[in-house]
Amino acid sequence: MSESESESHDGDTDTPRPAPRQLSTDVEDFQSFDVNLVAGAERAATYHQLHTLLANEVGQDDGSPRSRAAFTAAALTSMFLREEDPNQPFGPMFVFNTGRSAALSDFRDSREVVRYLADTATHPLLKARCADMYWLFDRSKGVYAQIAIRSYLSAVHRVGDLELDLGFAADQGRLHPDVKKYITRALQVAKGLRRQKPDLTALHALCRSLFDEAVIRKEAHAVLSYGRLCLQHEVIVPGDLALALEEFIVEADPSASFHFRVETWRLAASCHHHAGNQADRYRCQAEAAEELARHALKGASSAMVSASFLMDAVRQLQGVPGKRERRAQLKEKLLQVQSSASEEMSTFSHEIDLREIIEDTNSRFSDHTLFDQLMAFAVLDFSPALDELEEKARETIKQYPLSSLFPAVIMDRDGKVIERAAGGLSMGEVSESAITHKIEQNESLRRHLVVSGRIEAARRVIASSHVVEGEKLVHLFRQSFFVPPELAHTFSQGVARFFQGDFTSALYILTPLLEAGVKHVLKQRGVDVSSFDNAAETQEDKNIGSLFSSMRDDIENALTPAIAANIERVFLSKFGPYIRHSIAHGLLGDGDPFGSDGIYACYLLIHLSLMPLYRHKNELRNIVGQYLNM
Numbered sequence: 001m002s003e004s005e006s007e008s009h010d011g012d013t014d015t016p017r018p019a020p021r022q023l024s025t026d027v028e029d030f031q032s033f034d035v036n037l038v039a040g041a042e043r044a045a046t047y048h049q050l051h052t053l054l055a056n057e058v059g060q061d062d063g064s065p066r067s068r069a070a071f072t073a074a075a076l077t078s079m080f081l082r083e084e085d086p087n088q089p090f091g092p093m094f095v096f097n098t099g100r101s102a103a104l105s106d107f108r109d110s111r112e113v114v115r116y117l118a119d120t121a122t123h124p125l126l127k128a129r130c131a132d133m134y135w136l137f138d139r140s141k142g143v144y145a146q147i148a149i150r151s152y153l154s155a156v157h158r159v160g161d162l163e164l165d166l167g168f169a170a171d172q173g174r175l176h177p178d179v180k181k182y183i184t185r186a187l188q189v190a191k192g193l194r195r196q197k198p199d200l201t202a203l204h205a206l207c208r209s210l211f212d213e214a215v216i217r218k219e220a221h222a223v224l225s226y227g228r229l230c231l232q233h234e235v236i237v238p239g240d241l242a243l244a245l246e247e248f249i250v251e252a253d254p255s256a257s258f259h260f261r262v263e264t265w266r267l268a269a270s271c272h273h274h275a276g277n278q279a280d281r282y283r284c285q286a287e288a289a290e291e292l293a294r295h296a297l298k299g300a301s302s303a304m305v306s307a308s309f310l311m312d313a314v315r316q317l318q319g320v321p322g323k324r325e326r327r328a329q330l331k332e333k334l335l336q337v338q339s340s341a342s343e344e345m346s347t348f349s350h351e352i353d354l355r356e357i358i359e360d361t362n363s364r365f366s367d368h369t370l371f372d373q374l375m376a377f378a379v380l381d382f383s384p385a386l387d388e389l390e391e392k393a394r395e396t397i398k399q400y401p402l403s404s405l406f407p408a409v410i411m412d413r414d415g416k417v418i419e420r421a422a423g424g425l426s427m428g429e430v431s432e433s434a435i436t437h438k439i440e441q442n443e444s445l446r447r448h449l450v451v452s453g454r455i456e457a458a459r460r461v462i463a464s465s466h467v468v469e470g471e472k473l474v475h476l477f478r479q480s481f482f483v484p485p486e487l488a489h490t491f492s493q494g495v496a497r498f499f500q501g502d503f504t505s506a507l508y509i510l511t512p513l514l515e516a517g518v519k520h521v522l523k524q525r526g527v528d529v530s531s532f533d534n535a536a537e538t539q540e541d542k543n544i545g546s547l548f549s550s551m552r553d554d555i556e557n558a559l560t561p562a563i564a565a566n567i568e569r570v571f572l573s574k575f576g577p578y579i580r581h582s583i584a585h586g587l588l589g590d591g592d593p594f595g596s597d598g599i600y601a602c603y604l605l606i607h608l609s610l611m612p613l614y615r616h617k618n619e620l621r622n623i624v625g626q627y628l629n630m
Helices: 027-031 047-055 065-078 104-120 124-137 142-160 167-175 177-192 201-216 220-232 238-251 258-275 278-299 303-316 324-344 355-365 370-378 386-399 432-465 470-477 485-499 503-524 544-550 552-559 561-572 579-584 596-628
Strands: 408-411 417-421 530-533 538-541
Touching: 027 065, 027 104, 047 065, 047 124, 065 104, 065 124, 104 124, 104 142, 124 142, 124 177, 142 167, 142 177, 142 201, 167 177, 167 201, 177 201, 177 220, 201 220, 201 238, 220 238, 220 258, 238 258, 238 278, 258 278, 278 303, 278 324, 303 324, 355 370, 355 432, 370 432, 370 470, 370 596, 386 432, 386 561, 417 432, 432 485, 432 561, 432 596, 470 485, 470 596, 485 503, 485 596, 503 544, 503 552, 503 561, 503 579, 503 596, 544 552, 544 561, 552 561, 561 579, 561 596, 579 596
Parallel strands: none
Antiparallel strands: 408 417, 530 538
């Protein structure tokens, strides 16, 4: 791809929805609407203010040139400036299920209009936006990148000179958050110029002056923001920046937010690292850890919050020389605090009437032979397709955003954090960990309904109608492609225990056989499930975790992607019941095998063993039916 081509800076690849009104593609439209004459616009200091004034000029969509021009100008200033994403800096302000506001890709056919406004606009923010966009559309137009940089700088200077009015936020002056966005974007554009390197003297001087102003005004948030910016773009020598940050935090008000103190120490540590001062880096890391520990032990309002901060403190001391003993002390305190976290948790319940489902299951399983009941039992539930689960999770998050808005942590029974899920929404996008977490929440409810309404009802009918013994079942499970022949008797004993209601024995017998079954299936397909140690010249079989991480495609080809994903959710994922790990390390409580997840885990293994035999049930009835029905 040449420099003159766009590099996917659209920012809305997942939402190819058309703009609600037609944008202007003809510069002649702006002969009917002069953006430089909009009342009050010359004083606007933010894109929000500018957009509001331009939007007031938009009348009804009558198809006239003025209507198109006014709407286009308003749309240009409506986009959100994403300073954290230099490659896709302009995104829609709003994204809904039914549509979105304007995005960069909407203006591809209007690029000549964008260039015209970059050339003729007098307001620095509008000029900067249009020049920046035109450069993104055509990277060979470095002159427009230069125009954008100068216009962003002009906007900052005019805010400082009070020529642009921040309205109710005027007291913030040049330390207003939007001003920092202008500086950041100017630095990003300058960095993106490949051939025509701009003179960065004025830009760096302005950024340095804003950092100094934040220090003088004791604006902690601005100090952090501009400190990070100065480090990232090498505006200030890292060693000098580190000393300035340390001096600032030492002189800061002791009652200042501990979050600010921690982040400032961390930033100072990063500066020392870039300067090559490792001893000072470790010292600042230790200071950050102590801030976290002090707040966890004195200022935190709950055990879970304290545990979170102590965990951060322990992690902060990782690799710091001379802090092993202190780290051990904090870990010991962390375990003490985590033991109290469970007391702060509560449960909630919701009644669901399953009588019709249970009655239907009872009628389907009554008055049948054991063989026919087992075949029907094997197909009571099927693994949902992963794409359907993901689609449902995304819809749930978007329909109820507050349910997944905040990050979540997954804890074990001792209160230790074993997994984390990010917040559900970020600029209209759903994080992958939030999707995984939501899928598991939905699947947990589905498993409970299937177990309560189908599996348990069917199991009771089978157990009350027949004597289910391992000696009988072994004749059936020997026919299964999932069960290794040498383990058919063990597998049958586990299944018999399940139907007898001894879920503890069933779960502890069947769970370890999952790995054996998966390996047996792969071996039958000619897949090597072993690993070779070149140094020791030895071989050993991979465990099931390694199989799923390194041979996922082979497993999906053998079992289908839906079944592979279901196995992972139930047995292997920390977002789920995590049954295999819990069984292997003795982490299940006495009641866990009798819960929905424990019962479903047993059912899933029975399903894997018998489901492939269902299509051959007529032939199998003649082969094994006589043994089962004795």
